[in-house]
Amino acid sequence: MSSALPTFLEPLGDGLWAIDTGFHRDRFDAAYLAVESGRAAFVDTGTAFAVPRLLAALEALGISRSAVDFVIATHVHLDHAGGVGQLMQALPDARLVVHPRGARHMIDPIALWQGALEVYGAAQMARAYGELLPVAAERVHATADGETIHLATRPLVFAHTPGHALHHHCIWDARSAAWFTGDNFGMAYPEFNVDGRAFIFPTTTPVQFDPEAMRASIARLLAASPRQMFLTHYSRVTDVADCARRLGHMLDATVETALAHREAPDRLETLTAALVALYRDAARAFGVALPVARITELLQDDAALNAAGLIAWLDRPARAAAAPARA
Numbered sequence: 001m002s003s004a005l006p007t008f009l010e011p012l013g014d015g016l017w018a019i020d021t022g023f024h025r026d027r028f029d030a031a032y033l034a035v036e037s038g039r040a041a042f043v044d045t046g047t048a049f050a051v052p053r054l055l056a057a058l059e060a061l062g063i064s065r066s067a068v069d070f071v072i073a074t075h076v077h078l079d080h081a082g083g084v085g086q087l088m089q090a091l092p093d094a095r096l097v098v099h100p101r102g103a104r105h106m107i108d109p110i111a112l113w114q115g116a117l118e119v120y121g122a123a124q125m126a127r128a129y130g131e132l133l134p135v136a137a138e139r140v141h142a143t144a145d146g147e148t149i150h151l152a153t154r155p156l157v158f159a160h161t162p163g164h165a166l167h168h169h170c171i172w173d174a175r176s177a178a179w180f181t182g183d184n185f186g187m188a189y190p191e192f193n194v195d196g197r198a199f200i201f202p203t204t205t206p207v208q209f210d211p212e213a214m215r216a217s218i219a220r221l222l223a224a225s226p227r228q229m230f231l232t233h234y235s236r237v238t239d240v241a242d243c244a245r246r247l248g249h250m251l252d253a254t255v256e257t258a259l260a261h262r263e264a265p266d267r268l269e270t271l272t273a274a275l276v277a278l279y280r281d282a283a284r285a286f287g288v289a290l291p292v293a294r295i296t297e298l299l300q301d302d303a304a305l306n307a308a309g310l311i312a313w314l315d316r317p318a319r320a321a322a323a324p325a326r327a
């Protein structure tokens with residue numbers, strides 16, 4: 001075990017580490033490692049390209065590959081679960097723990113690949129995500145809502161949390177009084193932190209965004225009185241109550257922006273620009289002192305993804321049927 005940890009491995013206390021998967025840019029996409037009494041679990045993996053870092057993290061901490069009992073996917077979007085197949089191949093005794101709606105996509109990733117292809121296109125898929133490998137069905141455990149699994153003696157409780165995606169669960173770790181929130185408690189760029197406080201905004205990625213479900217899921221997370229949250233994008237947030245309040249406002253504003261542009265001729269372009277403006281102005285009001293051009297640059301990809309997810313929500317048949325007619 002070397003004395004200096006690799007720079008992509010950040011200790012969080014309570015036997016937890018954040019691993020910067022390197023996806024897209026530094027400190028954008030997190031996986032986590034939990035260690036208890038010599039046994040270990042990963043929470044999320046990043047893409048296939050992140051797997052060498054995950055294995056290097058084990059090595060740096062002196063943990064053998066056969067000590068990993070669980071690979072937990074918060075949800076099966078490829079920036080968090082794209083590397084599951086490769087990682088499972090490297091961990092002989094691990095079980096994959098996944099939401100029941102995500103399980104079949106991990107066993108047979110073809111549909112997942114094709115769905116992502118529609119969102120990202122072939123070139124970005126090859127460059128950013130790499131190959132998707134299947135996981136043998138007998139190694140996959142689908143969670144029940146409220147289920148507890150034990151990492152050695154440490155309980156981890158799963159809550160099914162729709163809103164960002166229907167195949168999403170969050171994981172409560174009582175030891176750290178924290179949720180692994182996946183993408184259901186917003187995203188926070190470290191570049192936007194002001195005096196240690198996170199600027200937080202929702203992630204409404206296609207194709208299952210549901211604002212009412214997201215609000216309900218956030219309320220459920222808060223009911224546990226968490227001391228901290230572990231976000232995929234990116235990492236630990238400690239000012240939980242303040243973040244929740246501001247996230248709620250940003251979610252409302254995001255939905256209002258989508259409704260305001262629902263009839264725009266080029267909705268994706270128009271809504272993307274409107275969201276960039278919304279988040280940029282909010283970030284500046286929050287105190288983010290980066291140049292406006294840099295703020296805009298950092299937001300661009302997520303604003304475009306959020307816009308695509310909002311359009312999928314606007315166009316969802318059930319929603320269209322339920323929506324009140326507007327003058």
Ligand SMILES: [Zn+2]
Nearest residue numbers: 075077183205
């Ligand atoms: Zn996601």
